[in-house]
Amino acid sequence: MILAQLAPAADAVRLSLHVLAATVWVGGQLTVVGLVPTARQLGEDAPRRIARAFSRLSWPAYAVLLVTGVWNVAAVDRGQGSAWQAVLGAKITVVLLAGLGAWLHGRARSRLGLAVWGAVAGGASVVALVMGVVLAG
Ligand code: HEM
Numbered sequence: 001m002i003l004a005q006l007a008p009a010a011d012a013v014r015l016s017l018h019v020l021a022a023t024v025w026v027g028g029q030l031t032v033v034g035l036v037p038t039a040r041q042l043g044e045d046a047p048r049r050i051a052r053a054f055s056r057l058s059w060p061a062y063a064v065l066l067v068t069g070v071w072n073v074a075a076v077d078r079g080q081g082s083a084w085q086a087v088l089g090a091k092i093t094v095v096l097l098a099g100l101g102a103w104l105h106g107r108a109r110s111r112l113g114l115a116v117w118g119a120v121a122g123g124a125s126v127v128a129l130v131m132g133v134v135l136a137g
Helices: 002-042 046-076 082-107 111-136
Strands: none
Touching (some): 082 111
């Protein structure tokens, strides 16, 4: 009885944490890209230092997304249809691709490497966000 009363509050905490982490991971990447031209004017090293500072926020947010993502599946995966399951499987693949892209972006030294892996990370992150909205229905 009391558990049933607490369920909506737990759902609010779960989804709020998941969406808050998504704002940092996805929105942060888009924002940093937008700041790069201005950062370049502040010094050659400024974009790299800003990217490094962002990674201290983005990786904890990514970890929160993984943990609350598993929590989401445990909370809502009760007899969902095969289309929902397929979107979930594709989303998990895209999330891992986003993490791999971001990790390789952080290690890249050439302009091409930075551009390619940054695009992979940002693109896959936006796709993961859209798939999350589809899953939530
Ligand atoms: C880059 C990582 C991720 C992003 C940007 C992301 C984003 C989102 C967003 C925006 C929502 C919609 C929330 C709403 O409209 O209320 C959502 C829902 C959801 N996400 Fe994620 N997510 C990520 C990772 C994960 C992972 C790793 C999993 C599974 C292990 C997962 C499973 C789910 C599920 C099942 C829902 C539906 C929750 C519900 O209906 O209550 N997500 N996600």
